[in-house]
Amino acid sequence: MQTGHAEIDNELQPVYEFRHLTFQEYLAARGYVDEQFPGRNADHSIADLLEPHFVDEAWSEVISIAAALGGRKSEALLKRLNQACEDLKRQPKRYSEKNNSDSCEPFGAMPSR
Secondary structure (H helix, E strand, C coil): CEEEEEEECCEEEEEEECCCHHHHHHHHHHHHHCCCCCCCCCCCCHHHHHHHHCCCHHHHHHHHHHHHHCHHHHHHHHHHHHHHHHHHHCCHHHHHHHCCCCCCCCHHHCCCC
């Protein structure tokens, strides 16, 4: 873990960074699943929180890990991921440009809603 300081809201705050992205992705996913982050709204499910990131390839591991860690909490997330894949497959031109298999990886290839 690397530590340092950064200016956040005009105030010097400690910053912790992990040398390997996998730790950060795991902890982000765990935070979403365990509802351990500032500004959490209990009315929003994991699916509500992560769906806006389906189109961002940088979030693909966080989404995958959260889906695996979430157990039953992940049902809606998995349904929405499946629906996003089906929506992508219905766009043959865009889909074939990005991917030649039946998989809808990477998430970054998904169209924006």
